[in-house]
Amino acid sequence: xxxxxxxxxxxxxxxxxxxxxxxxxxxxxxxxxxxxxxxxxxxxxxxxxxxxxxxxxxxxxxxxxxxxxxxxxxxxxxxxxxxxxxxxxxxxxxxxxxxxxxxxxxxxxxxxxxxxxxxx
Amino acid sequence: xxxxxxxxxxxxxxxxxxxxxxxxxxxxxxxxxxxxxxxxxxxxxxxxxxxxxxxxxxxxxxxxxxxxxxxxxxxxxxxxxxxxxxxxxxxxxxxxxxxxxxxxxxxxxxxxxxxxxxxxxxxxxxxxxxxxxxxxxxxxxxxxxxxxxxxxxxxxxxxxxxxxxxxxxxxxxxxxxxxxxxxxxxxxxxxxxxxxxxxxxxxxxxxxxxxxxxxxxxxxxxxxxxxxxxxxxxxxxxxxxxxxxxxxxxxxxxxxxxxxxxxxxxxxxxxxxxxxxxxxxxxxxxxxxxxxxxxxxxxxxxxxxxxxxxxxxxxxxxxxxxxxxxxxxxxxxxxxxxxxxxxxxxxxxxxxxxxxxxxxxxxxxxxxxxxxxxxxxxxxxxxxxxxxxxxxxxxxxxxxxxxxxxxxxxxxxxxxxxxxxxxxxxxxxxxxxxxxxxxxxxxxxxxxxxxxxxxxxxxxxxxxxxxxxxxxxxxxxxxxxxxxxxxxxxxxxxxxxxxxxxxxxxxxxxxxxxxxxxxxxxxxxxxxxxxxxxxxxxxxxxxxxxxxxxxxxxxxxxxxxxxxxxxxxxxxxxxxxxxxxxxxxxxxxxxxxxxxxxxxxxxxxxxxxxxxxxxxxxxxxxxxxxxxxxxxxxxxxxxxxxxxxxxxxxxxxxxxxxxxxxxxxxxxxxxxxxxxxxxxx
Numbered sequence: 145x146x147x148x149x150x151x152x153x154x155x156x157x158x159x160x161x162x163x164x165x166x167x168x169x170x171x172x173x174x175x176x177x178x179x180x181x182x183x184x185x186x187x188x189x190x191x192x193x194x195x196x197x198x199x200x201x202x203x204x205x206x207x208x209x210x211x212x213x214x215x216x217x218x219x220x221x222x223x224x225x226x227x228x229x230x231x232x233x234x235x236x237x238x239x240x241x242x243x244x245x246x247x248x249x250x251x252x253x254x255x256x257x258x259x260x261x262x263x264x
Numbered sequence: 265x266x267x268x269x270x271x272x273x274x275x276x277x278x279x280x281x282x283x284x285x286x287x288x289x290x291x292x293x294x295x296x297x298x299x300x301x302x303x304x305x306x307x308x309x310x311x312x313x314x315x316x317x318x319x320x321x322x323x324x325x326x327x328x329x330x331x332x333x334x335x336x337x338x339x340x341x342x343x344x345x346x347x348x349x350x351x352x353x354x355x356x357x358x359x360x361x362x363x364x365x366x367x368x369x370x371x372x373x374x375x376x377x378x379x380x381x382x383x384x385x386x387x388x389x390x391x392x393x394x395x396x397x398x399x400x401x402x403x404x405x406x407x408x409x410x411x412x413x414x415x416x417x418x419x420x421x422x423x424x425x426x427x428x429x430x431x432x433x434x435x436x437x438x439x440x441x442x443x444x445x446x447x448x449x450x451x452x453x454x455x456x457x458x459x460x461x462x463x464x465x466x467x468x469x470x471x472x473x474x475x476x477x478x479x480x481x482x483x484x485x486x487x488x489x490x491x492x493x494x495x496x497x498x499x500x501x502x503x504x505x506x507x508x509x510x511x512x513x514x515x516x517x518x519x520x521x522x523x524x525x526x527x528x529x530x531x532x533x534x535x536x537x538x539x540x541x542x543x544x545x546x547x548x549x550x551x552x553x554x555x556x557x558x559x560x561x562x563x564x565x566x567x568x569x570x571x572x573x574x575x576x577x578x579x580x581x582x583x584x585x586x587x588x589x590x591x592x593x594x595x596x597x598x599x600x601x602x603x604x605x606x607x608x609x610x611x612x613x614x615x616x617x618x619x620x621x622x623x624x625x626x627x628x629x630x631x632x633x634x635x636x637x638x639x640x641x642x643x644x645x646x647x648x649x650x651x652x653x654x655x656x657x658x659x660x661x662x663x664x665x666x667x668x669x670x671x672x673x674x675x676x677x678x679x680x681x682x683x684x685x686x687x688x689x690x691x692x693x694x695x696x697x698x699x700x701x702x703x704x705x706x707x708x709x710x711x712x713x714x715x716x717x718x719x720x721x722x723x724x725x726x727x728x729x730x731x732x733x734x735x736x737x738x739x740x741x742x743x744x745x746x747x748x749x750x751x752x753x754x755x756x757x758x759x760x761x762x763x764x765x766x767x768x769x770x771x772x773x774x775x776x777x778x779x780x781x782x783x784x785x786x787x788x789x790x791x792x793x794x795x796x797x798x799x800x801x802x803x804x805x806x807x808x809x810x811x812x813x814x815x816x817x818x819x820x821x822x823x824x825x826x827x828x829x830x831x832x833x834x835x836x837x838x839x840x841x842x843x844x845x846x847x848x849x850x851x852x853x854x855x856x857x858x859x860x861x862x863x864x865x866x867x868x869x870x871x872x873x874x875x876x877x878x879x880x881x882x883x884x885x886x887x888x889x890x891x892x893x894x895x896x897x898x899x900x901x902x903x904x905x906x907x908x909x910x911x912x913x914x915x916x917x918x919x920x921x922x923x924x925x926x927x928x929x930x931x932x933x934x935x936x937x938x939x940x941x942x943x944x945x
Contacts, residue, residue: 153633156596156641199636226640226655230510230533237517243529248643252731264525 145169146262149189151182151208152197152224157247161195161224164251165258177201179208186212186219193261195245197224198232206236213240220261284371285364287407288389288397292316296325300346300354303328304337314400315386318355322394326355329385358568361388361541363488364396368407370489373480375401390487464545464564468495469557470519472512485540485564495562502540506662511535518551519558527551538564544571581727582648585736586691587698587720589646592739594703600641601688607634608684615676625669631679632661642691649690657682745781745935748827748835751791755798759823762802769809769820770802777827780835782935790905790929796898797839797925798823805843805923815920817842833931840924846917848874858882875915879903 148170152158162172173189176182179196180203186194194212198205205223212219223236223244233244242261245254292306296318303316307330318326328351336342336354346354360378362371375387386398464485466478476491483489490498496512503511514533521527531549538545548563590597611631618627639654660678664670695703698716717740724736756773763770784791806812806821813819823841830836848871855861855877861869877883881900902925906913911929 154637154641156600156644160644199633201630201633226636226643230507230514233533234510234513234517237526237529237533238513242525247640248646250732251735260525260528264523 145171146192146258147171147173147189148258149174149176149182149185149191149194151176151179151194151200151205153177153200154197157197157224157249160249161254164249164254167251168255170258179203179205179211182208183211183215187215193220193222193258195222195224196241198229198236199226206232206239209236209241210239222257222261283365284362284368284389284399284404287368287399287403288364289400289403291386291398293319293395294328294351296320296352296355297350299348300337300351301348303333303351304347307333315398317386317388317395317398318351319395324359324361324388324390324395326352326357327359327385327388328355332356332381356382356385358543359385359388360484361390361487362483363393364389364391366483366487366489368404370480370483371399371404374484375404377480465561466490466495466564467552467559467561469559472496472515474498475559481566482564485543485545485566487541495560499535499538502538503535507535515560518560537567544568577727580723582646583694583698584720584723584727586646586648587695588724588736588739590695590703591699593645597645597647598704600638600645604638604642604688605684607638608682608687611679611682612676615672615679618672623669624672624675625665628661628665628670628675631675632658632665635661647688647691649694650688653687653690657687746784748780748782748837749775749777749825751782751784751787752794752825752827752837755794755825758795759798759802762799766802767808768802768806770806771820771822774822774824775827776824778829780827780829780931780935782835782931786932787909787929790902790909793902793905794839796902799898801839801841801843801923805841805845807844811844830928835929835931837927837929838924839927840922842922845919845921846875846878846915846923847919851875851877855883871917872914875917878915879913 145168148165150158150161150165150172152161152175158175162175166172173191174185176185178200182194182196182203196205196209196212200208209221209223212221217240219240221236221241223233223241224247225233225244226247229246233241236244242264243257245257292310292313294303294306294316298318306316307313313330315327315329317324318328333354337346359382360371360375362374371387376383378385384401386400387404388398389396464479464481466474466482468474472494474490474493474495478490486498496508496515499511500508511534514530517530518527521530531551534547534549536547538547544567546565546567548565550561550563552559552561615624615627618624635654635658639651639658642654643651664674664678692704698720721737721740724733724740728736752775753773756775759770759773801823802821806823807815807817809819812821821842823839826838826840828836828838851874852861852866852869855874856863856866860877860880860883879899879902883900903913906927906929909929911927913925913927915923915925917923
């Protein structure tokens with residue numbers, strides 16, 4: 145089971161993800177509300193995997209992704225997006241994101257994606 | 265490639281003289297709003313007309329064939345139904361429509377693959393999507409047979425050439441044989457594709473150019489021949505503008521991707537559903553390896569009809585999901601709505617307050633982000649109509665954000681269309697419709713008619729399947745459970761009424777302790793039996809006002825319930841009063857009088873054993889049966905119900921200070937102990 149950092153500016157989204165991941169036995173080692181916070185927590189917590197919302201205030205998820213991948217090119221980052229953000233997801237994938245999830249979350253899909261990224 | 269092969273591939277048949285342009289005839293056209301009677305009049309006037317085309321502006325919308333028209337009119341009520349109503353109701357809304365550039369041979373195969381009822385329907389022809397005319401099957405067959413003649417001639421000539429070559433150049437025989445095999449394989453491949461009418465197949469490699477071996481269903485879907493065209497360009501006009509640009513890049517990414525997961529993630533970004541000429545088409549993508557080359561195969565399936573049925577089901581299913589989620593997360597739904605209303609209400613003033621120096625673009629970005637977050641939150645809570653409405657708004661804001669920096673007025677203009685009530689309206693209506701006004705009544709707890717809940721459970725069972733059904737049913741089962749504190753609360757009214765009749769003063773019933781959720785149904789009898797405990801307390805336990813004042817107690821008596829979890833699987837319920845306590849001497853006297861205890865035994869009985877006598881079904885302490893209690897069955901019934909649930913009850917009492925009934929009851933395996941249940945309690 146993995147140590148996971150959850151990055152999202154919506155407390156409700158963080159809570160939903162946390163419930164899904166913890167229920168499957170993963171450990172949520174930290175939460176962050178923007179891309180800057182995410183980078184700092186990534187450096188100090190060294191999680192196995194990061195879930196990263198795209199649309200966040202101040203420093204967006206794409207910027208957060210770039211800075212994390214710049215700091216650790218092995219970083220496993222799974223993007224979180226809403227429907228209709230195809231272009232943003234593409235940009236994230238081109239910048240090193242490993243996978244993506246769309247809101248609203250379905251537990252199965254979240255866990256499958258996380259498992260695939262961890263296994264790859 | 266040999267010349268013989270060319271005669272068999274659709275692409276080579278599309279040369280100028282094979283196009284259907286020369287076959288196009290003019291048929292009468294009507295707008296879709298025309299009345300059935302008008303078409304009837306036309307057919308009567310023109311006995312030679314086989315059919316008419318129905319147009320929507322300059323685009324073909326449907327077809328009416330004479331035979332079918334009169335068949336429908338001839339049916340029961342048909343005349344009344346259709347003569348005075350728009351012909352869109354009677355037309356065939358999905359006739360065969362093709363661009364004029366498509367060749368005769370391709371259309372032949374498609375037309376002959378049609379449903380037998382429509383085999384002889386005219387084919388509608390468009391040029392740049394605008395209606396051009398029709399091709400009748402009669403003319404079409406004539407042309408086709410001439411075409412066949414030409415093909416046979418061509419084949420004969422080429423076979424002759426082959427034969428000559430064969431004779432003349434014996435050294436090349438092996439080569440020719442190879443060619444022949446290739447030819448057979450190729451023909452076989454094309455034939456296989458053709459046989460698969462009903463699904464469109466096409467494929468392309470890294471250059472994204474569609475190979476000539478595609479199935480004719482593709483022509484039926486796209487209305488043009490697609491061989492050699494770049495796939496993203498073919499798709500572009502059938503995609504929403506925001507997706508067009510990504511498809512090209514995503515396809516590039518797939519052919520560049522090094523790892524299978526990367527390929528898979530990119531594949532999932534391709535549009536799974538397309539709207540092609542008003543038909544809903546499902547697109548599946550498969551990567552196939554041919555020797556060293558990776559090719560993408562695309563399978564297209566027309567799902568228009570299925571979608572229509574599914575849409576109706578999905579609407580219902582989403583509503584059920586929404587209601588269930590809203591029930592179990594009521595406080596979150598209410599607070600999300602309140603937050604959204606506040607946000608929406610402040611927007612107008614906020615934008616109006618922007619000074620000349622403030623940047624409207626910055627404000628727009630912030631508003632966009634917040635709308636986006638609200639959309640995500642509402643979707644998570646299952647309010648799908650609200651999420652959809654916010655998605656629309658988000659699109660409008662995105663258009664503004666992608667243009668030149670907006671003026672304050674332009675921003676205000678877009679936002680003026682945003683009315684929180686309008687956006688929430690549909691979901692509020694659905695929730696109110698099923699759950700009643702009380703859902704939004706502001707109270708944190710909600711009364712739902714049990715039948716409504718069971719009905720909902722039934723609908724979940726029939727509309728959902730697999731893991732989704734289990735998840736929703738689990739949420740519903742939680743709802744069927746009640747907080748033990750809520751189950752006890754109604755005794756408050758009961759006590760108040762009883763106290764009034766007995767002229768005793770009782771403070772409102774106090775219920776405290778842990779949140780423990782249980783299914784009420786199996787405990788119904790127990791809860792009912794508890795009434796005897798309350799009766800006994802108010803009738804026997806609590807003193808009247810004068811007596812209380814005389815002993816220095818407040819004149820108002822107190823009865824309280826306390827719920828506590830006891831380990832993993834038990835719950836403890838205490839019901840206590842601050843009355844006079846149990847009079848051990850009086851209980852013993854009564855027991856001896858009834859012959860339940862001998863005087864000798866009575867002398868050495870521990871208080872607990874004495875209290876235990878109260879639960880015997882042949883015991884009652886009152887000399888006279890009072891109006892309310894003292895029939896001697898009450899507490900016996902309480903113990904029976906407690907034990908039936910596998911629980912136990914005991915009594916503690918202190919003279920002058922009150923008594924306490926302590927129940928220890930098992931939780932059933934799937935019930936929730938503690939306040940971790942997500943139900944708003």
